[in-house]
Amino acid sequence: MADKIYYxxxxxxxxxxxxxxxxxxxxxxHDIRQDKITVEELEQMRELAGSYEALFSKRxxxxxxxxxxxxxxxxxxYKALILEHYTFLSRPVFIIKDxxxxxxxxPNILKVMKALENV
Structure with a gap:
């Protein structure tokens, strides 16, 4: 699977x-406004994140x-809301090496940079 950014x-x-x-x-x-997140993509994100709530933007x-x-x-x-409207996804979401x-x-962006150095 390719490394990806949802933004x-x-x-x-x-x-x-x-x-x-x-x-x-x-x-x-993956621009989430132009190209809606699929159920499969969101389920994959939840699997990695541990919950839909972790992916949800309360802002x-x-x-x-x-x-x-x-x-x-x-x-x-949380799942239904994220699928309904892109603004409910906390962004950006990077998937790098599973x-x-x-x-x-x-701190999160620093971790992303470190992960990308090792790609």
Missing amino acids: LASCDTCRKIIKSLPKGIELEF AQLYKERGLKNQTLIEED EIFIGNSQ
């Missing part, structure tokens, strides 16, 4: 991270707009 092309943070990636790496780019505008923070969500809810890296925190 949003219109997201400044994603663009900044992509620009900072090492040159010459083999990475499959998404729709999370606040829909009042989801006041609800008790279960795994199936390891998953979720989100744009500095």
Whole structure:
């Protein structure tokens, strides 16, 4: 399986991270707005992440707009929401050598860079 990044092309943070990636790496780019995540892709991500909740962005505008923070969500809810709208996926998501890296925190991006050095 190819190493992959799930990102949003219109997201400044994603663009900044992509620009900072090492040159010459083999990475499959998947813009989640242009090309929706499939059930299979999301299930593969969950398998690596351990839960759908780990992949879910509680910073998404729709999370606040829909009042989801006041609800008790279960795994199936997280899965359905991520499949319904791309903004619910915490991004970017990197899959490198069967390891998953979720989100744009500095420590996470440093781990991504280290993993890419070893590719």
